[in-house]
Amino acid sequence: MSEVVVRPARPQELSPVGALTVAAYEADGLLVANPEYVHELSDASRRAEHGELLVAVNADGELLGSVTIVRPGTEFAEISRDDELEFRMLSTTPAARGRGVGEALTRAVLDRARELGLRRVVLSSLDAMKAAHRLYERIGFTRLPERDWQPVPGCWLRAYTLDV
Template identity: 55%
Template sequence: MTGLLVRPATSADFAAVARLTVAAYEADGQLKGEHGYAEVLADVTHRATHGEVLVAVDEATGEVLGSVTFVLPGSPYAELSGPGEAEFRMLAVDPAAQGRGAGAALARACVDRAAALGCAAVVICVRGGFAASAHRLYERMGFVRLREKDWSPVPGVDLLGLRLALTGQS
């Protein structure tokens, strides 16, 4: 999408980020039967304190179309990353803006950030059976499944571990 800008979120973006993240997870069916995860998704202030929240913005309108949280090992939001790895979480695009390239731009920004920091890889987890478009995006970017990184935070929520090795990084 032309006219798309990825930048760090400001506190003025937090309400939009909270709204669109919860809406995206709800639209994809990922909050059915969940207890409390919508509140975690909506707590953008906490995410920004413990990681880097990025937003994809329509340059023409200033509208926040999507967001993602980038973290390093040791962050309260790091689930899979180990030494030399970065991770991103909670990538979400407003359901009304999906298909415009915001998700890909956010994922690419996280990979670029990891490379700039000298990370050897980026790891993520995706919910099995959900978000087919996200699975396709990550596959196109070169992420590969690591079954040993699969896990389940609560019964009935199965997360698949994916990893992208960064070329030229140790």
């Protein structure tokens, strides 16, 4: 993980971040249940405008992944409540998987919650994202089943939480 640096996305990276996010979801077949989601995934500019957009890069500045951080009540918030930070659209390029990118991005979200003085981080994850669930649980997230939900019929999102 030492080769991975997490930082805020730069304006010139927004279009590539959108493409990276879509490619990551497509590689895992995650857009089948909700193909319209591609529009939200690809619009990194809008995500950066209404939240915080972090990227993971290698020593050469190559984009390896990204994550969107949102506060409760904002445009991209889904399940967060007062005193919680939520993250969405965690994505890693297929070529960078297994190199700690997802973990580095997730830990950066936890650090950001601490910086903001918040007590908890929450997220929703597609039921099919088994590798992501293993990552979250290894870091210490636990299930929050009372906040599970369906954005479209048949597309279940599992909620997770971690007190920071």
